[in-house]
Amino acid sequence: MPEPLRRYLTDLVAVAGCVLGDQLCGAYAAGSVGLGAYQPGRSDVDVALVCADELDRAVARELVARLRHEALPCPARGLELVVYRREVAAAGSPDPGFEVELNSGAGMDFRATYDPAQRPPADGLFWYGLDRSILHQSGQALLGPPAAEVFADLAPDDLHRLVVTALRWWLDRPAPTGDVPAPGAEDAVLGACRSWARLRHGVWLPKVAAGRRLLADGSPLADAATTDLVELSIAARTGGIPPTGPQARAFQRRILADLTATAPT
Template sequence: MDSDVRRYLADLVEVARSVLGDNLVGAYAAGSVGLGAYQPGRSDVDVALLCADPLPTDAKRDLVAGLRHEALPCPARGLELVTYRRAVAASGTPEPGFEVELNTGARMPFRATYAPGDRPAADGHFWYALDRSILHEHGHALLGPPAAEVFADLAPADLRRLLIDALSWWLALPTPPGAEPAPGAEDAVLGACRSLVRVRHGRWLAKTDAGRRLLTEGHPGAPVIERSIAARLGGPPPSGPQARAFQRQVLDAISGGA
């Protein structure tokens, strides 16, 4: 783990503890940090906090105020933080179920959401349960018991449905016209690779590792996967149409049983 990120996470836990007190029962690094794939200058810092009891509105707002980038500068592109009640994390529910969500950073639009109902449906409600599934397998405990003990995995049918929802959401986004390289297209391709590997093999891998896994299996989308992996190291990404065609292939595979 990057030393700046390590210090930042320690400071984040202290701020959360000062706001939530004994109600804070766990803190977990998720995303690229949890998966051991953090890339300085590119990756976000993803964190899940666990509380024992529902958070009062004042505590939610105080947590946001203490952790937003202006109060605690994030060394990465930004912080994506979600707080759950312990009972929700242990339930395996496919619902969002969060107490408060915060996105903040020097290169990330600020957003604070204080209840799942405030999250627009158009922004996607599938993220949270999928993230908790990744936490179940790869969460790095900063405070509290091991992640596998507190985050339940999804039922297979719920997992497949949410992955279909996620791929459908990505495909519904506007795409730039033409065949020019599309910034961010590599993440869309490799995210689809990760979804397919999870369905086929029952394991969450980092995006690049999932792409490599499909390459070893002779996936027919190999040229797009290879270009996407190279793009994460500075090369040109695939075009928008190439990325979308690959995502449709993965969506068809997952919808049809992979």
């Protein structure tokens, strides 16, 4: 972990402890940090806090005020913070279930949400169950018990449904057209590989590792065109030319068709 990120997470946990006091049960690095794939200059910082009981709205607002980028500068593109009650983390529910959500950073729009009902369905309600599944497997404890003891995984049918919903959500979003490189298309390709790896092999992998796993699997998906596309996408994460929007979309549709062809196990 880069030292600026380590210091930032230490400070974040300290500030959260000051605001939440005995309510704070744990703090966990999720996303790329938890998966050991944090890339300076590219990755966000994903953090989940666990509290004992429902948060008072005034406390939640103070937490947002103290942790937003303007108060505690994030060394990455931005902070994506979610606070869950202990019972929600342990439930294995597919529902959002958060107490407060904060997005803040130099490279992202500020957003604070204090109730799942305030979250527009068009923005996706599947993120939270999937994030808690990743936390169950790979969350890095910054404070409190191991993440696997705090966050329950999803049931197979719920996991399958949320992964498929996420892929369909991405396909419904506007995408670049034309035969020109589209920055960000590489993440669409590798993110689809990660979804495939979780449902086909039962493990959440970093995006690059998921792409490699698909190519090594011997699946009919891993034909010559897919190999070229995945290798192009991997290279794009370190400065290479990204795929086009239509290439990424066609691949996402292939992954979606493969994952919806069989029932969850």
